[in-house]
Amino acid sequence: MIRDNKLEQENRITKWIYHTIPFAVLFLLWEVLARVFHQPYILPPFSDVAASALSLSLADDLAITLAFSLLGLLITLLAGLPLGLVIQRSNKAKWALDPFFWFLLFALGIGTTSITPILILLFGLTQLAVLVQSIIVPIIVVALISGYGLTLLAVRLGFLMCLSYQFIGEMIFGITIGGIGSQFSWFIDLHIVDMMYAIMLVMGFTGLFIDRVLIKCVGYLIQKKGSDCLGKSDF
Numbered sequence: 001m002i003r004d005n006k007l008e009q010e011n012r013i014t015k016w017i018y019h020t021i022p023f024a025v026l027f028l029l030w031e032v033l034a035r036v037f038h039q040p041y042i043l044p045p046f047s048d049v050a051a052s053a054l055s056l057s058l059a060d061d062l063a064i065t066l067a068f069s070l071l072g073l074l075i076t077l078l079a080g081l082p083l084g085l086v087i088q089r090s091n092k093a094k095w096a097l098d099p100f101f102w103f104l105l106f107a108l109g110i111g112t113t114s115i116t117p118i119l120i121l122l123f124g125l126t127q128l129a130v131l132v133q134s135i136i137v138p139i140i141v142v143a144l145i146s147g148y149g150l151t152l153l154a155v156r157l158g159f160l161m162c163l164s165y166q167f168i169g170e171m172i173f174g175i176t177i178g179g180i181g182s183q184f185s186w187f188i189d190l191h192i193v194d195m196m197y198a199i200m201l202v203m204g205f206t207g208l209f210i211d212r213v214l215i216k217c218v219g220y221l222i223q224k225k226g227s228d229c230l231g232k233s234d235f
Contacts (some may be wrong), residue, residue: 052198069163078224104140136166170185
């Protein structure tokens with residue numbers, strides 16, 4: 001028993017070492033290239049970007065973006081997973097909904113920003129308009145992927161898309177609604193390059209942390225519950 005626990009701990013440490021290798025290589029190359037070429041307005045050193053990322057100036061806007069992204073994910077899962085379960089359990093529903101959802105995905109996936117003026121007319125320059133825009137495509141994607149039985153993947157991609165669309169929506173709607181996307185847009189306009197990279201770094205590590213700690217746990221629970229439902233019913 002003790003030997004098994006020790007072996008498991010060693011495997012966990014080995015896994016974390018392998019996890020860190022790509023990050024260490026990327027950040028080291030980044031620092032070296034930035035110092036060699038010395039073009040801070042194009043590629044600032046990683047050390048400068050990391051220092052900007054660790055400042056508390058982004059904390060409030062990051063909290064806004066994450067809160068609405070997780071709210072969007074909750075709405076997406078509540079709407080998308082039941083549709084996916086229907087597709088998975090019924091061939092007739094799959095024949096009817098699968099091509100229709102793909103049509104909506106191709107139509108809305110490339111045209112989501114085109115409905116922004118409509119959302120502004122309906123909801124104004126508010127977080128509600130951004131939230132609605134950020135869940136339209138993710139609901140369809142979650143329904144399709146979970147309909148193929150890939151519930152965990154559907155949940156993880158759902159969070160990625162909700163976070164991405166929330167970020168893009170904040171960039172489009174601007175500083176009036178807050179969020180880290182609006183800050184990113186502002187830094188682009190002012191050409192504050194180190195803060196632009198800092199936001200990308202913060203979003204990357206924050207998204208990775210939430211995906212590994214929260215989303216995978218939620219996905220496993222939903223996947224297990226869905227499997228139990230499928231085992232009890234047969235259409």
